[in-house]
Amino acid sequence: MKISGTIRKWTLGMAAVVWLAGAVPMVWNGGLKQAAAAGKQDGAKGRAASVAEEEMEVHFIDVGQADSILVKTSSAAMLIDAGNNEDGDLVVSYLKEQGVKKLDYVVGTHPHEDHIGGMDDVINSFEVETVILPSKTHTSKTFLDVLTAIKKNQLQITPACAGDEYSLGKDEFTILSPKKKEDYKDELNNWSVCLRLEHGSTSFVFTGDAESAVEKEMLDSGLELDGTVYKAAHHGSETSNTEEFLDAVNPEYVVISCGVDNQYGHPDLSVLEELADRDIEVFRTDEQGTVVAASDGKMVQWSTKPSTSMKEGKNPKAVETTVYITSSGEKYHSQGCRYLKKSSIPITLEEAQVGEYTPCSVCHPPN
Numbered sequence: 201m202k203i204s205g206t207i208r209k210w211t212l213g214m215a216a217v218v219w220l221a222g223a224v225p226m227v228w229n230g231g232l233k234q235a236a237a238a239g240k241q242d243g244a245k246g247r248a249a250s251v252a253e254e255e256m257e258v259h260f261i262d263v264g265q266a267d268s269i270l271v272k273t274s275s276a277a278m279l280i281d282a283g284n285n286e287d288g289d290l291v292v293s294y295l296k297e298q299g300v301k302k303l304d305y306v307v308g309t310h311p312h313e314d315h316i317g318g319m320d321d322v323i324n325s326f327e328v329e330t331v332i333l334p335s336k337t338h339t340s341k342t343f344l345d346v347l348t349a350i351k352k353n354q355l356q357i358t359p360a361c362a363g364d365e366y367s368l369g370k371d372e373f374t375i376l377s378p379k380k381k382e383d384y385k386d387e388l389n390n391w392s393v394c395l396r397l398e399h400g401s402t403s404f405v406f407t408g409d410a411e412s413a414v415e416k417e418m419l420d421s422g423l424e425l426d427g428t429v430y431k432a433a434h435h436g437s438e439t440s441n442t443e444e445f446l447d448a449v450n451p452e453y454v455v456i457s458c459g460v461d462n463q464y465g466h467p468d469l470s471v472l473e474e475l476a477d478r479d480i481e482v483f484r485t486d487e488q489g490t491v492v493a494a495s496d497g498k499m500v501q502w503s504t505k506p507s508t509s510m511k512e513g514k515n516p517k518a519v520e521t522t523v524y525i526t527s528s529g530e531k532y533h534s535q536g537c538r539y540l541k542k543s544s545i546p547i548t549l550e551e552a553q554v555g556e557y558t559p560c561s562v563c564h565p566p567n
């Protein structure tokens with residue numbers, strides 16, 4: 201559904217053309233194949249240039265516990281997030297290897313470091329047409345570095361606004377969130393720029409770290425949400441990826457961008473189970489490294505086979521930390537809390553979290 205009146209459409213003319221190294225799609229003339237060098241060459245040989253023009257590739261770059269996604273077609277490129285501060289060089293060299301000379305769009309979903317950390321390096325290394333950010337400032341050095349890079353390169357920030365549509369080469373994407381004039385306060389995750397990208401009859405949905413409240417808002421927005429591919433929100437956390445939202449997106453494939461043994465315990469087992477119940481094929485950067493999807497406008501093929509591990513993220517801190525519960529309460533506590541006078545049962549933080557105990561608001565135990 202289109203929201204008239206507020207639609208700003210950037211039609212990029214010839215100036216937006218990027219040069220892509222040979223514009224050779226990664227492989228796959230039918231069936232899943234590992235992205236082994238030999239396979240790549242075989243696949244490229246069998247492919248006519250005109251077919252490449254119809255392709256859209258979406259690269260979920262392995263940046264550990266962070267997000268960075270490159271979208272490229274034969275005539276345009278977009279980067280959604282740029283990993284942590286230390287990933288800047290990695291993202292820049294990945295884009296160079298991919299033949300990217302110019303980015304039509306750089307989207308910083310929200311001011312957390314694991315999303316905009318490497319963005320200053322990207323903006324300083326490539327010609328960038330449009331920078332899309334949420335209308336939320338932040339005082340962190342990471343965020344200020346991004347603002348400095350934007351200014352230095354004489355760019356302006358285009359604020360993301362739900363319902364706005366943009367052209368990416370011959371394709372289009374629509375901003376799903378944040379809502380115009382909505383104040384998500386200091387819930388930075390909920391400021392996430394969410395977008396739906398269409399390529400032929402296939403589509404991709406990216407929602408940054410947006411949590412369940414924003415998923416509900418998107419459901420109520422009337423905007424089209426279905427996506428062949430969905431990048432799991434918030435690294436596969438159970439604070440997002442609600443059943444109702446998954447019903448609406450109804451993806452065939454889900455990609456989870458997360459780090460090995462990350463301290464947040466992403467992805468959550470409950471999310472993995474929900475995806476498995478729905479027979480959704482799951483790809484994970486912690487297990488599979490960079491994962492590439494290629495759409496010909498009708499179907500999506502992958503650089504690797506889906507993950508079958510069902511391995512939830514492990515939070516080493518939660519395994520090592522001891523907290524205390526009582527025989528009847530639903531909260532967990534730090535040692536010495538006044539609520540532990542009658543009963544004090546030590547358990548690990550992980551057990552407390554799995555058992556759905558919530559942190560006590562008096563003693564503020566770790567979470």
Ligand SMILES: [Zn+2]
Pocket residue numbers: 310312388389409
């Ligand atoms: Zn975040």
Ligand SMILES: [Zn+2]
Pocket residue numbers: 266267312314315409434435
């Ligand atoms: Zn994040």
